[in-house]
Amino acid sequence: MAEVSLHKLNKKFDTTHVVKDVDLQIRDKEFMVFVGPSGCGKTTTLRMIAGLEAITTGEIRIDDRVVNEVPPMDRDIAMVFQNYALYPHMSVASNLAFGLKMRKFEKAEIEKRINNAASILGIESLLQRKPRQLSGGQRQRVALGRAIVRDPKVFLFDEPLSNLDAKLRVQMRVELKKLHERLAVTSVYVTHDQVEAMTLGDRVVVMKDGLVQQVGEPLELYNTPANRFVAGFIGSPAMNFADVTLVENGGKPLAEAEGLRIGLPGELATRARAKTGHKATLGIRPEDIHIATAADAPEYCFEAAVEVVEQLGSEILLDMRVGPALMVASVEPTLRVRAHDKLKLALKPERLHLFDAETEAAI
Amino acid sequence: MIEGALWRRWVFYNLPLTLFVFVLLFPFYWMIVTTFRPDGELYLPWNAPNYMPFWTNNPTLEHILYLFEETNFARWMFNTMFIALVSTVISLFCGVLAGYALARLNFPYAGGLGTAIFITYLVPQTLLFIPLAEIIRNFQLGDTPWSLILTYPTFLIPFCTWLMMGYFKAIPKELEECARIDGASRWKAMVYIIIPVAVPGILSSGIIAFTLSWNEFIYALVFLSSPDQKTVPVGVTSELIRGDVFFWGPLMAGALLGSIPVAIVYSFFVEHYVAGLTGSVKG
Numbered sequence: 240m241a242e243v244s245l246h247k248l249n250k251k252f253d254t255t256h257v258v259k260d261v262d263l264q265i266r267d268k269e270f271m272v273f274v275g276p277s278g279c280g281k282t283t284t285l286r287m288i289a290g291l292e293a294i295t296t297g298e299i300r301i302d303d304r305v306v307n308e309v310p311p312m313d314r315d316i317a318m319v320f321q322n323y324a325l326y327p328h329m330s331v332a333s334n335l336a337f338g339l340k341m342r343k344f345e346k347a348e349i350e351k352r353i354n355n356a357a358s359i360l361g362i363e364s365l366l367q368r369k370p371r372q373l374s375g376g377q378r379q380r381v382a383l384g385r386a387i388v389r390d391p392k393v394f395l396f397d398e399p400l401s402n403l404d405a406k407l408r409v410q411m412r413v414e415l416k417k418l419h420e421r422l423a424v425t426s427v428y429v430t431h432d433q434v435e436a437m438t439l440g441d442r443v444v445v446m447k448d449g450l451v452q453q454v455g456e457p458l459e460l461y462n463t464p465a466n467r468f469v470a471g472f473i474g475s476p477a478m479n480f481a482d483v484t485l486v487e488n489g490g491k492p493l494a495e496a497e498g499l500r501i502g503l504p505g506e507l508a509t510r511a512r513a514k515t516g517h518k519a520t521l522g523i524r525p526e527d528i529h530i531a532t533a534a535d536a537p538e539y540c541f542e543a544a545v546e547v548v549e550q551l552g553s554e555i556l557l558d559m560r561v562g563p564a565l566m567v568a569s570v571e572p573t574l575r576v577r578a579h580d581k582l583k584l585a586l587k588p589e590r591l592h593l594f595d596a597e598t599e600a601a602i
Numbered sequence: 603m604i605e606g607a608l609w610r611r612w613v614f615y616n617l618p619l620t621l622f623v624f625v626l627l628f629p630f631y632w633m634i635v636t637t638f639r640p641d642g643e644l645y646l647p648w649n650a651p652n653y654m655p656f657w658t659n660n661p662t663l664e665h666i667l668y669l670f671e672e673t674n675f676a677r678w679m680f681n682t683m684f685i686a687l688v689s690t691v692i693s694l695f696c697g698v699l700a701g702y703a704l705a706r707l708n709f710p711y712a713g714g715l716g717t718a719i720f721i722t723y724l725v726p727q728t729l730l731f732i733p734l735a736e737i738i739r740n741f742q743l744g745d746t747p748w749s750l751i752l753t754y755p756t757f758l759i760p761f762c763t764w765l766m767m768g769y770f771k772a773i774p775k776e777l778e779e780c781a782r783i784d785g786a787s788r789w790k791a792m793v794y795i796i797i798p799v800a801v802p803g804i805l806s807s808g809i810i811a812f813t814l815s816w817n818e819f820i821y822a823l824v825f826l827s828s829p830d831q832k833t834v835p836v837g838v839t840s841e842l843i844r845g846d847v848f849f850w851g852p853l854m855a856g857a858l859l860g861s862i863p864v865a866i867v868y869s870f871f872v873e874h875y876v877a878g879l880t881g882s883v884k885g
Contacts (some may be wrong), residue, residue: 291779312785324776329799337794338784348693 241302241315241392241425243288245540246251247461250449257283259357259449261297265427270419272428272440275472278450281429287317289395300394312341317386318395321402323378324369326423329380332366338389356387359418370464382416387422387478398426400435405423412438433473455513467599470522470592476556479528479566481521482596491508493538494521498562502538504588510602511593517602522592525556534584543568545580551581557582564599611767630861631656636854637665644850665772665851675856683863685747685833686815689754691762693811696755697762698804702792704763705770707779716767723760730762731824738825748831749825754815761814762807767805770796805871813864834860 243265252260258280265271273281278585286292288299306314317338324592327336332353339349357363359379359396367561379399382535385555386394417441419426421492430436434442437457445452445460453465457473464470470478483501492508492515494501501521503511511519543559543566550572557568557576562566568584578581595601605612636644639730669675703709734753736772743749773796781791797804812855822836838856842849 267787288778289783310787311783312787314783317785318780318783320776322774322776324774324780326777326781326795326799328801337781337786339783341781341790385780385784549646552877 242300243393243425244300244429245288246298246300248284248287248299248413249295250280250287250292252350253294254525257449258287259453261456263444263451263454265425268423268425270418270426270428270439270441272437272443274430274433274443275446277431277450279446279448281528283428283429284446285395285397288313288393290577291531292347294473315392316395317389317391317393318397319386319399321398323370323382323402325378325381325385327370329549330367330369331362331373331384334381335366335384335388337341338385352388352390353384356384359421360385374405379411381417383517387418390398392425394424396426398430400430401430401432403484408435415439419481434475435475438543443473445472447472453579454503463601464522464592465601466538467520467594467601470594470601474524476525476567478522478592479564480594481566483519483559485511485517485519485523485593487512491538493527496562496564499541499564500538501586501591502536503591503593504586507591507593507602509517514595514602518596520594520596520599522591522594523566523586525567525569526589526592528566528570529571529586530574531583531585536588539588540583540585543584545582546578547580548576548578559584605786614659625753631857633854635857636850637660639851640664641851656661665855667853668852669859671778672834673841673852674837675834675859677830678832678834678861679863681747681831682816682835685750685754686812688747688751688807689758689815690811692751693755693762694804694808695810696759697766697799697802697807700759700763701768701772702764702796705767716764719760720764723757723764727757727820731820734821735824744825745827745831747831750815750818750821753821753825754818758811758814764812765807765810767804769800773799809867809871812867816860816864 243263245261245263245265245576248258248261248263248360257278257391261280261284263271264574269581273284275281276556278284283292287294290306290309294307299315301314303338309530326337335356336349339352353366354363358431360383362377362380362384365373365377365381370381373381380403384397396415412435419439422591428435430439442454442456443460444454447468453460453469460469460473464478466474467480471480481496481499483496483499486493491502492511494511495502501522541561543557544561546565547558549556549558552568553572555559555572555574555576557570559566559568559582565599570576594600595602615679635656635658640660640662641664642660643660648655661867666719667786700719704712704719729734738744743752765873777795777799778788778791781795782788782884786794816835817835822833823840828834829837834839834856836852838860842853842856
């Protein structure tokens with residue numbers, strides 16, 4: 240049972256301002272993911288919640304209690320670190336027990352909790368080993384176990400999967416998700432991997448340069464990004480962008496660039512009309528581009544020259560040149576295309592995004 | 603390892619290594635041979651017909667017996683051991699705490715203070731003994747073990763501090779942060795997590811500190827005067843070199859016996875010692 244709220248949170252290291260006015264309500268039992276490029280302030284924010292970093296200005300509350308000055312040990316949180324931070328001189332069992340011993344739990348209770356956590360994570364057979372005798376995935380589990388035994392109000396994760404190989408990472412991601420469903424503890428998770436953010440988070444906070452760019456459910460970020468940064472950061476392969484000028488032709492608003500002349504549908508047209516004559520950035524996701532057929536209206540079609548064909552098996556990624564812009568399209572794996580082919584492509588008009596060229600905010 | 607033709611391995615690896623080992627070990631060999639060589643063989647001129655400098659056919663324990671019967675050697679061994687142990691413990695205790703503070707507590711000027719401590723280590727003892735002698739006299743500690751127990755830390759503490767600081771810095775910060783989130787205060791995190799992990803580092807600085815004080819010569823020579831109070835290095839050289847007469851047999855026997863405790867300490871902790879010097883923290 241715990242809500243975490245950040246109010247006008249700021250952090251400065253000497254002269255660098257790393258976290259700027261972060262306002263956030265993390266609900267009880269919610270899995271909140273902070274995502275952003277390295278140096279965006281996400282880890283610093285997490286460390287401030289943990290109490291490992293002093294707060295420059297602002298306020299952090301855990302369940303209505305202001306914890307700004309509360310030392311980490313009294314915040315009732317558990318944290319999983321990127322390098323696991325297992326105590327190398329202790330066995331797995333002692334690693335799990337350490338937090339409970341420090342809090343003067345009864346021996347029987349400690350044992351019960353260790354066994355419980357070990358069975359949840361499937362590490363019963365490892366309890367007598369030392370950390371150096373464990374594989375990466377096993378260490379990760381022990382680090383999780385050390386957090387679970389404490390039964391804390393809030394779990395904090397600092398890029399816990401980034402030291403694992405790709406396959407194990409996917410596997411642990413699923414386990415983390417299951418674990419959260421089972422334990423239902425408020426969790427804050429930091430990652431630079433947008434796939435982890437999308438798959439794990441109930442809600443996701445996208446940060447850049449210390450500023451929160453957008454907070455929302457994963458699909459909300461994917462479908463209606465608040466600005467160009469979020470649009471480019473969420474989704475893989477990344478969204479295509481083209482610099483365009485908004486013009487009007489016979490009362491119909493168009494986005495125009497060299498080699499590209501795209502009609503703007505419905506509501507987007509209404510919003511774009513106000514900016515006629517301005518520069519803007521057109522955004523379209525690779526999966527929203529397909530080979531044009533007779534059914535596609537000509538105003539949503541454009542020509543492209545294929546530069547590279549990437550066969551992924553389940554799909555084909557086409558790296559193409561559209562006028563001066565480079566774009567990627569994801570098309571059916573059955574399509575026969577070769578480099579240097581010229582193709583006529585169409586896009587889904589309802590999936591078009593427009594961003595202001597100056598503020599980069601969505602139009 | 604050197605790769606390629608066999609001669610390359612000989613020229614670049616085996617030969618230099620053999621030469622190096624020979625140069626290092628020859629003084630010890632000389633010391634051992636001289637210890638067991640009777641006086642009659644020791645003082646032969648080099649062109650005597652039965653001159654045999656590197657071996658003896660009549661080994662004897664007379665020099666060792668002489669050490670224990672005619673000099674205070676046993677007493678010197680005890681003095682050296684006592685002084686070295688106590689000053690090592692004092693220096694390690696201060697060095698570990700200071701090293702931890704300099705490495706982990708982010709107080710202003712920590713870096714500058716660390717450098718300043720190291721600089722004190724660089725002041726040559728051959729200069730420092732002059733003011734120290736004055737201080738020792740003022741406190742009336744001259745000719746007592748305390749004159750050395752209290753002065754050895756002046757160079758041992760900076761040394762231990764510097765070594766431990768480097769070692770603590772190599773221990774991932776997260777270990778301690780995790781302990782503090784787990785419910786340990788900074789002090790408990792240090793005692794239960796950081797110090798156990800730093801044991802190899804503590805052992806190495808302890809061994810080096812012990813060796814440095816065991817072998818220390820100048821302070822011991824200046825601050826101690828009565829034969830009863832002397833340490834092995836000073837006792838052996840002052841009592842067994844009389845004027846220009848060198849009692850080579852007992853001298854070498856004293857050197858041999860004096861180096862045994864250090865050799866034992868080294869061989870006992872050698873694994874930890876190497877791990878400490880290379881700063882490896884297995885996690």
